[in-house]
Amino acid sequence: GESVGLHLPTLSVQEGDNSIINCAYSNSASDYFIWYKQESGKGPQFIIDIRSNMDKRQGQRVTVLLNKTVKHLSLQIAATQPGDSAVYFCAEKSDSWGKLQFGAGTQVVVTP
Amino acid sequence: NAGVMQNPRHLVRRRGQEARLRCSPVKGHSHVYWYRQLPEEGLKFMVYLQKENIIDESGMPKERFSAEFPKEGPSILRIQQVVRGDSAAYFCASSPARTSDTEAFFGQGTRLTVV
Numbered sequence: 001g002e003s004v005g006l007h008l009p010t011l012s013v014q015e016g017d018n019s020i021i022n023c024a025y026s027n028s029a030s031d032y033f034i035w036y037k038q039e040s041g042k043g044p045q046f047i048i049d050i051r052s053n054m055d056k057r058q059g060q061r062v063t064v065l066l067n068k069t070v071k072h073l074s075l076q077i078a079a080t081q082p083g084d085s086a087v088y089f090c091a092e093k094s095d096s097w098g099k100l101q102f103g104a105g106t107q108v109v110v111t112p
Numbered sequence: 113n114a115g116v117m118q119n120p121r122h123l124v125r126r127r128g129q130e131a132r133l134r135c136s137p138v139k140g141h142s143h144v145y146w147y148r149q150l151p152e153e154g155l156k157f158m159v160y161l162q163k164e165n166i167i168d169e170s171g172m173p174k175e176r177f178s179a180e181f182p183k184e185g186p187s188i189l190r191i192q193q194v195v196r197g198d199s200a201a202y203f204c205a206s207s208p209a210r211t212s213d214t215e216a217f218f219g220q221g222t223r224l225t226v227v
Binding site for chain 1: 153218
């Protein structure tokens with residue numbers, strides 16, 4: 001069936017470097033995507049979203065890129081900090097009411 | 113303004129017992145969602161409720177699992193006769209309208225361990 005999935009299970013990044021987390025999706029009809037951050041022992045926290053009529057959206061230190069041609073989504077974190085260590089999930093909204101379908105997640109580990 | 117409150121945070125049950133997980137949505141939110149997260153996996157949708165009504169339960173196992181969101185009080189996810197495979201983190205989210213139109217906010221989760 002249709003699914004959302006991630007390429008890399010773990011990403012180790014040196015503090016101060018930029019992080020790039022990738023996500024592939026298979027439902028070409030998806031029109032809304034969200035990135036969530038989940039710290040250990042906590043619930044998912046909204047980071048940034050993007051609609052399918054956009055290619056790029058920027059937030060504070062984060063940028064989401066959407067390539068509809070290859071059905072690929074990425075999250076870029078600038079100047080990664082220790083507080084960015086977490087699991088990052090991409091999710092797509094589906095169904096008429098906006099059901100969230102999550103990918104498997106990428107663990108980001110920030111090293112000093 | 114309190115966020116989504118889930119309790120208990122940790123729950124241990126023996127096989128065959130019942131587990132009751134509670135979720136108090138953000139004040140004013142009438143839409144509640146339950147998700148399950150197995151270790152090392154993403155969140156899987158279980159059920160969507162809107163005050164006193166089940167809107168979508170397509171992710172809920174047909175047996176042993178039930179959910180409610182009464183007019184007054186928290187939403188309850190009930191698991192009867194728990195088995196080891198039910199061990200997971202259960203997350204509740206709430207929103208003021210359906211999530212096609214707005215963002216959902218997640219609670220801290222209840223970690224269920226079946227021994």
